[in-house]
Amino acid sequence: MKQSYTIRHGALDGVEVFLAVARHRNFRRAAAELAVTPSAVSQAVRALEARLGTALFVRTTRSVGLTEPGQRYLDRAGPAFEELVSAGEAARDVGQRPTGLLRLSVPRAVVPLILEPMIASFCRAYPEIELEIAASDEMVDLAAGGYDAGIRLGQFIAPDMVAVRLTPPFSFVVVGSPDYLERHGTPEQVSDLSRHACLRLRRANGAIAHWSFADGNGAIEAAVSGPLIAHDYPTLLGAAIQGVGLAQVPRPVADGAIAQRKLEPVLEGFAGATPGVFLYHPGKRQVLPKLRAFIDHLKSAD
Structure with missing residues (x-):
């Protein structure tokens, strides 16, 4: 019998709210920054404290301070949350403009015939893309190998791949x-x-x-x-x-x-x-701008 598994929700719930209150030492100013009500901020903090099993803030009618557990949580959660924000920005950046590492698996014979004539112009046109060419005649699993695309003779490309023609037959x-x-x-x-x-x-x-x-x-x-x-x-x-x-x-x-x-x-x-030589990629999702830029540059170099 198949066992039922559930994904735990809420591991990061309330962290951004906690950091805003800790930064301002004030629930109302934190609420204004987050564009929510002070009541929503208070509820989020209480839920986080309940989940952690400890009080994070000392509240009086005049001030808000951190408890010792709250200070320790801030010391660890603050940098970690900033890393998460940076990671999201980096992923969004790669997904919206031609940047990042572009890894290609290509046969050795293709490098001088197709790639060498356009590598310099491509690198000049897209300085924020790092182009890595893995020259090997082995057929590789693009996903398992961490490649964005491959180049091969048409007869060796799996039918579920998106193929872009690079040469005539x-x-x-x-x-x-x-x-x-x-x-x-x-x-x-x-x-x-x-x-x-x-x-x-x-x-x-x-x-x-x-x-x-x-x-x-x-x-x-x-x-x-x-x-x-x-x-x-x-x-x-x-x-x-x-x-x-x-x-x-x-x-x-x-x-x-x-x-x-x-x-x-x-x-x-x-x-x-x-059939000729083709660039191929999984293509199950939107093609990233770095790969789209490479494909367009290859076509314009013909």
């Missing part, structure tokens, strides 16, 4: 260095990969990713093999440039090396596509 391309292709030949069919050194990606769940290709309206998954397994695309790209083997990476990751002729694309007729 793009293909995955197989690349090799000119030296490697000269030594081992250029594959013409997906089946040719069985004779090549293929550099592979291990996903965060521990599985080694198959290489994906498109063949007409169908898809081909190829289980390749080779001398290197890495956990991120930049490492695979660097190894391919060094001639270690062929790598399959997102086209934007390889474009620079292809333009510099450090790598050559192969099997382009079989290139598989991905």
Whole structure:
């Protein structure tokens, strides 16, 4: 049988009233500050004293003073209440304007392609935001990790997330260095990969990713093999440039090396596509201004 629990009410009831009376040493002036009646102030103080089991004030017809328990309560409750007020103001501040710590979980490959070009301008535009970028290819639980948002390929984002597109769809391309292709030949069919050194990606769940290709309206998954397994695309790209083997990476990751002729694309007729890169966040409540500012800045930088 499920046990019934109740939340205790009133732990802070009367504290603000007590502090106002202690500050003014006068019930009427405390009531004027709080915009309530003197009777309401007296009732709140009596209720607090009853709950604590001790008198907090010494009252005469001419003055109000603190008892020893009242002074001790003031010494502890005063600073604590000020902290609560400050905490509320800080939370309200973060909720109303772009400020505070903005934590993002992003893959390593995304940092130079999407974030580096706009980090400086964003920091200049929003000096009250502290931007923290956690570069990791692991899929993380945003809430458990304390992240405001993440950036990932669209196919890896859970359907209950709010996704904001950052790039158009793009293909995955197989690349090799000119030296490697000269030594081992250029594959013409997906089946040719069985004779090549293929550099592979291990996903965060521990599985080694198959290489994906498109063949007409169908898809081909190829289980390749080779001398290197890495956990991120930049490492695979660097190894391919060094001639270690062929790598399959997102086209934007390889474009620079292809333009510099450090790598050559192969099997382009079989290139598989991905929906693109998205920023994602839980979005179950109103988006905080710091995250909204970041999203807007990303879009304006396109």
